[in-house]
Amino acid sequence: MTAVEFSEIIRNWAIVVGGGVGVALAVWRVVVANRQSRATTLQADIARRSHITEVFTSAVALLDDRKLEIRLGAIYSLQQISRDFSQFQPIVLDLLSAYVRERTRDVEFDEPPLDIKEITEFLRAAYEVGENDG
Amino acid sequence: MGSAPFDHTEKKGVAKALNLSGANVRRTSLRRANLENADLSYANCSFVDFTGANMKGTKLTGTILHGAVMKDVLNLSIQQLSEAIYDDSTELPDYLEQVARQ
Numbered sequence: 001m002t003a004v005e006f007s008e009i010i011r012n013w014a015i016v017v018g019g020g021v022g023v024a025l026a027v028w029r030v031v032v033a034n035r036q037s038r039a040t041t042l043q044a045d046i047a048r049r050s051h052i053t054e055v056f057t058s059a060v061a062l063l064d065d066r067k068l069e070i071r072l073g074a075i076y077s078l079q080q081i082s083r084d085f086s087q088f089q090p091i092v093l094d095l096l097s098a099y100v101r102e103r104t105r106d107v108e109f110d111e112p113p114l115d116i117k118e119i120t121e122f123l124r125a126a127y128e129v130g131e132n133d134g
Numbered sequence: 135m136g137s138a139p140f141d142h143t144e145k146k147g148v149a150k151a152l153n154l155s156g157a158n159v160r161r162t163s164l165r166r167a168n169l170e171n172a173d174l175s176y177a178n179c180s181f182v183d184f185t186g187a188n189m190k191g192t193k194l195t196g197t198i199l200h201g202a203v204m205k206d207v208l209n210l211s212i213q214q215l216s217e218a219i220y221d222d223s224t225e226l227p228d229y230l231e232q233v234a235r236q
Contacts, residue, residue, distance in 0.1 A: 090150065097153050104158035104178075112162050120162040127152055127167045129188050129208075 056081055056088070063099060071115050075099075079122050093126055155193070170209075194218040 055077060062074035075096065082092035096119045104116060112120070152172040160178050166186040175193045181201040190209035199220040204210065205227055212233050220226070226234050 093152075094150065100154060100159065101157045105156050107158055109158070110161070112158075112160065116159070117162060120159055120164070123152060123154075124162075124164050124167045127169070127172075129166045129168045129186065 052081060052085060052088070060095065063095075068113070068115060072118060075115060075118055075122075082126075089126070093123065097123065160198075189214065199224045 059074040059077040059081070062070050062077075065071050065074070078092045078096065082089045100116055100119050100123075104112075152167070152169060154177050155173040156176045158178040159182060160180040161182070163183040164179075164187050165183050167184075168188045169184075169190075169192045170188055171191040171193075173193045174197045175195040176197065178198045179202055180198050181203075182199075183203045184207050185203055186206050186208070188208045192210070192214060194214045195217045197218040199218050201223040202220070203225045205225045207227055210227060210230065212230055215226070215230060215234055220234070
C-alpha cells in the first residue's frame, strides 16, 4: 500500500466517522428541542389553569356579595369561563343551579331578580334541546 | 395533568340533569330546554314558559305550575303532571288537556 492509498483510506474513514457524529448530534439536538417544546407547552398549560382557577375562585367568592352588581359580575365571569373552557361547564352549571336554589328557596317575588333571571336564561341556553333531542 | 377540582373529563355539553328543586323561578323562561330527568320538585314554576321543552322523566312532585305555558312541551306524561300543582291557568299540551281536566 502506498502512502497515497493509505491517506485516502484514512480520509474516507474520517468522512464516515464525521458524518456519523454529525447525524448523532443532529438527532440529539432534535430530541432536546422536542423536550424543551414539551416543557414550554406544559408550563403554559399550568399557567393557564392557574389563571382560570384564580378567576373561578374569585368569582365564586363574589357570588355571596350583598351588592347585586358585584354578584352579576361574578355570574358573567363564570358564564365566560364555562363558554371558553367547556370542561368547566358542568361545574359552573352545578354552581349556578345551586345559587338559584339557595337564593330563592322560600323567597317570594313577582318578577325574578336580575341575577336569578340572568342565571335561568344561561341555564336554559346551556340545556337547550338539540336538533336530535326530544 | 391537572388537579381537582377542575379535572373533569366530560365533553362539552351538560353532564348532569338540571336541578332546581325547591327553587322559585316564577316568570322565567325554560323554552326549548332539555329537562330530561331534571328535578323541579317543589319548585315554584308559576308562569314559566316551557314551550318546546323536553320533559321526559322530569320530576314534578309538588311543582307549582300556575300560569305555566306548557302547550308545546314534549314527552310529558299524565303521571308526571298528576304529581304537580296546576290549575285552569296552566296551559297544558293538547294530548294531556282532556285527561288532566277530568
